[in-house]
Amino acid sequence: MRGWVFVLVSVVGCGPVVEPAAGSDETSAGNSSAGAPGTDATGTGAAATSEPTTSAADSTTGDADTSSEGVPFVPSPDGGADECDVWEEDCPRGMKCMPWIAGRGNVFDAYRCSPIAPDPAQVGEPCTAEDGGASGIDDCAMHSMCLFLDGAGMGECVGFCTGSNADPMCPEGGTCNITGDGILALCLLTCDPLLQDCADGEACYPVDDRFECEPDDSGDGGAIGEPCVTSDACDPGSVCAPAGAVPSCADDCCAAFCDVSDPEASEGCAAGAPGTACVPWYAPGQSPPGYEWVGVCLAP
Numbered sequence: 001m002r003g004w005v006f007v008l009v010s011v012v013g014c015g016p017v018v019e020p021a022a023g024s025d026e027t028s029a030g031n032s033s034a035g036a037p038g039t040d041a042t043g044t045g046a047a048a049t050s051e052p053t054t055s056a057a058d059s060t061t062g063d064a065d066t067s068s069e070g071v072p073f074v075p076s077p078d079g080g081a082d083e084c085d086v087w088e089e090d091c092p093r094g095m096k097c098m099p100w101i102a103g104r105g106n107v108f109d110a111y112r113c114s115p116i117a118p119d120p121a122q123v124g125e126p127c128t129a130e131d132g133g134a135s136g137i138d139d140c141a142m143h144s145m146c147l148f149l150d151g152a153g154m155g156e157c158v159g160f161c162t163g164s165n166a167d168p169m170c171p172e173g174g175t176c177n178i179t180g181d182g183i184l185a186l187c188l189l190t191c192d193p194l195l196q197d198c199a200d201g202e203a204c205y206p207v208d209d210r211f212e213c214e215p216d217d218s219g220d221g222g223a224i225g226e227p228c229v230t231s232d233a234c235d236p237g238s239v240c241a242p243a244g245a246v247p248s249c250a251d252d253c254c255a256a257f258c259d260v261s262d263p264e265a266s267e268g269c270a271a272g273a274p275g276t277a278c279v280p281w282y283a284p285g286q287s288p289p290g291y292e293w294v295g296v297c298l299a300p
Contacts (some may be wrong), residue, residue, distance in 0.1 A: 084113050086185065087164055089143060098145060099183050100136025108183045112136050121146075123159040147186075148215050150201075161185040175210055188212045193257040193294060196236045203236035206281070209288055224273050224297075227251040245298045247275035257281075260295035269297035276300075 084090055084097035091097050091113035102110035117139035121127040127146035129138035133155070138146035140157035149155040161168040161176035168176035170187035178185045191197050191204035191213050198204050198213035205214045217232045227249070228240035234254035241255040258265040258278035265278035281287070281294040 082111050084111050086111055086143075086160060087162075096142045098136035098138075101134040110183070114138075116142060121157045123157050125157050127155050127157045128153055129155060148201075159187045161187055175212065177207065177212065193239075194237070194259060198236075203232070205231045206239060211291070211294075222254055224254055224256050225249055226254050228254050239296060241296060241298055246273060247299050256297045258295040258297050259293050261293045265295065266300075273297055 086097040086099070089097055094116055095113040096116050097111050098114040099108040100110060100112050100114070101108055102112075114135075114137045120141040121139055122141050123144050127138055127140050129135075129146040129149060131137075132149060132153075133146060136145075138155075138157075140146050143162075144157045144159045146155040147158045159170075161170055161178070163169040165178070165182050165185070168178060168185060170176045173189055174187040175190055176185060177188050188207075189198070189212065191211050193204045193206070193211050196204050201216055202213045203216040203218075204211050207214070214232050216236055218235050222228070222233055222235040222238070224235075224238055225246055225248070226234075228234050229252065231238075231240040234240055238254045238256045240252050243250060243252050246253040246255050255276070256269065256272055258269055260278050260280050262268075262278070266276075269276040269278050276297040277300040278295040279298050279300065281296050282291065287294065
């Protein structure tokens with residue numbers, strides 16, 4: 001039989017969605033359907049809940065300096081590339097180190113010191129961001145940023161990884177996703193592709209060698225057998241499979257996840273998509289711990 005085996009490939013474009021400022025001629029930065037991780041300001045999934053890291057720059061509460069030397073909540077016109085270190089949080093009091101779009105592209109490409117809002121939102125809480133996040137100014141606490149903004153301009157605070165670029169760390173249940181040549185280092189929740197145990201509006205998609213909660217951008221489409229470009233265009237519980245992997249679908253199409261350890265899994269696959277069977281997602285011996293059972297309904 002001809003087997004379809006997926007070897008640690010990322011099929012979700014990874015990157016927080018960043019909308020352009022009003023009147024801008026730029027397209028949205030890092031739309032999750034745009035491409036590979038590390039190239040876009042990635043939309044990435046629910047943050048691993050943790051208390052923000054204490055630093056010399058400010059307290060974990062992120063209280064802004066309200067003295068006469070306090071920093072106003074406006075962009076700095078002379079902000080330059082890499083004026084701070086996000087791992088060290090070496091900005092002045094009342095400010096935090098934030099990724100931002102320094103050029104006219106649509107990817108996060110530099111760091112700047114941005115003001116911390118009074119009474120900032122904590123990791124996992126709702127938030128807002130100026131210029132759709134491109135300016136690096138939001139109302140999240142120290143060592144976090146506002147991502148996954150919806151049409152109403154509301155997003156969720158996602159925590160940065162701690163440690164160092166060489167040895168990144170996240171709270172239990174989270175993994176450090178480093179993209180954009182290290183500009184974005186985010187703690188994301190791992191998840192179960194069958195249980196789909198992500199927050200509302202998100203789905204469990206494959207990212208590199210693991211599964212993470214990412215925004216569900218399927219909208220009215222994304223049904224099994226429908227064409228797709230990236231996995232976040234497929235309904236929760238499915239993934240964007242290569243052309244020819246789903247019978248009677250010539251393009252890349254959405255295919256359902258299944259449990260290869262279940263003896264009735266292939267029967268269930270065939271019921272949902274005739275001509276398919278449950279085949280392993282990972283090559284033999286290459287599945288991460290806890291994901292050995294992951295399969296996808298494809299043509300055998």
